[in-house]
Amino acid sequence: MEFEEFREICKLNGLEIDEAKARLLQSYVSLLIDWNRKINLISRKESDIWGRHILHSISPLFKIEIESSSLILDLGTGGGLPGIPWAILKQDSNFILLDGTLKKVEAVSDIIKKLGLENAKAVWGRAEEISKLNEYRNRFDYVICRAVGELKKVVKWSVKFLKPEIFPKKFLEKTESKFYLHSCSLIAFKGGDVEREINDAFKTSLVSEVDVVELNFLGFERINLEDKKVVLMKLTTKKV
Numbered sequence: 027m028e029f030e031e032f033r034e035i036c037k038l039n040g041l042e043i044d045e046a047k048a049r050l051l052q053s054y055v056s057l058l059i060d061w062n063r064k065i066n067l068i069s070r071k072e073s074d075i076w077g078r079h080i081l082h083s084i085s086p087l088f089k090i091e092i093e094s095s096s097l098i099l100d101l102g103t104g105g106g107l108p109g110i111p112w113a114i115l116k117q118d119s120n121f122i123l124l125d126g127t128l129k130k131v132e133a134v135s136d137i138i139k140k141l142g143l144e145n146a147k148a149v150w151g152r153a154e155e156i157s158k159l160n161e162y163r164n165r166f167d168y169v170i171c172r173a174v175g176e177l178k179k180v181v182k183w184s185v186k187f188l189k190p191e192i193f194p195k196k197f198l199e200k201t202e203s204k205f206y207l208h209s210c211s212l213i214a215f216k217g218g219d220v221e222r223e224i225n226d227a228f229k230t231s232l233v234s235e236v237d238v239v240e241l242n243f244l245g246f247e248r249i250n251l252e253d254k255k256v257v258l259m260k261l262t263t264k265k266v
């Protein structure tokens with residue numbers, strides 16, 4: 027997929043990408059390709075970066091509305107996915123892009139600097155360690171996470187990062203076209219046996235509600251997303 031087709035699919039799904047954001051996304055893809063020659067950020071066999079990485083990363087935003095001015099953690103960001111495309115498109119929110127591999131964090135920091143993205147910062151460290159630090163514990167409105175591992179593991183880490191809920195709110199409000207997802211939630215990109223992973227995640231007693239969003243947006247058939255879904259979870263956040 028080329029950029030123009032990507033932009034057209036976004037438009038079909040109600041997401042207009044203005045010139046400034048288009049330039050940032052294009053620069054991101056160039057920088058990602060450059061860095062990927064030096065270190066492994068995304069599969070080198072993958073030729074469809076616009077479809078399988080950028081479109082996939084932003085596709086939940088076609089259906090899910092999140093609260094404005096949020097602080098969002100991208101847990102296991104790798105080469106900045108989905109965090110950088112989200113930071114470009116949601117400039118009213120701030121993003122921490124966390125990864126346990128130093129080289130990847132150095133690459134993502136360089137990309138953020140070259141893009142001039144002021145609402146994103148890359149942080150190096152393992153989720154289980156970083157979540158113990160005051161600076162990151164109980165701080166985030168949302169955790170987003172793509173291709174990092176089993177849901178139950180991601181749930182255990184995320185619950186420490188998310189803000190404790192002070193005034194319980196409805197987790198999700200659905201209209202015909204949109205899901206309004208309130209803060210203190212996990213947004214996990216998943217493939218494979220999602221049902222089993224959700225059942226295992228419930229066994230942690232850290233999940234109070236769940237919903238699964240199918241990525242059947244207009245034009246989804248142009249990229250092979252197979253069994254890919256987005257799992258939304260309300261966790262039993264408490265001050266830890």
Ligand SMILES: C[S@@+](CC[C@H](N)C(=O)[O-])C[C@H]1O[C@@H](n2cnc3c(N)ncnc32)[C@H](O)[C@@H]1O
Pocket residue numbers: 067068101102103104105106107108124125126127130151152153154171172173174
């Ligand atoms: C398969 S990659 C996916 C990267 C990116 N989210 C994407 O969609 O392209 C998984 C990433 O998670 C990171 N990771 C795995 N476990 C982690 C942990 N406990 N703490 C921080 N990062 C972790 C790895 O270093 C790796 O970069």
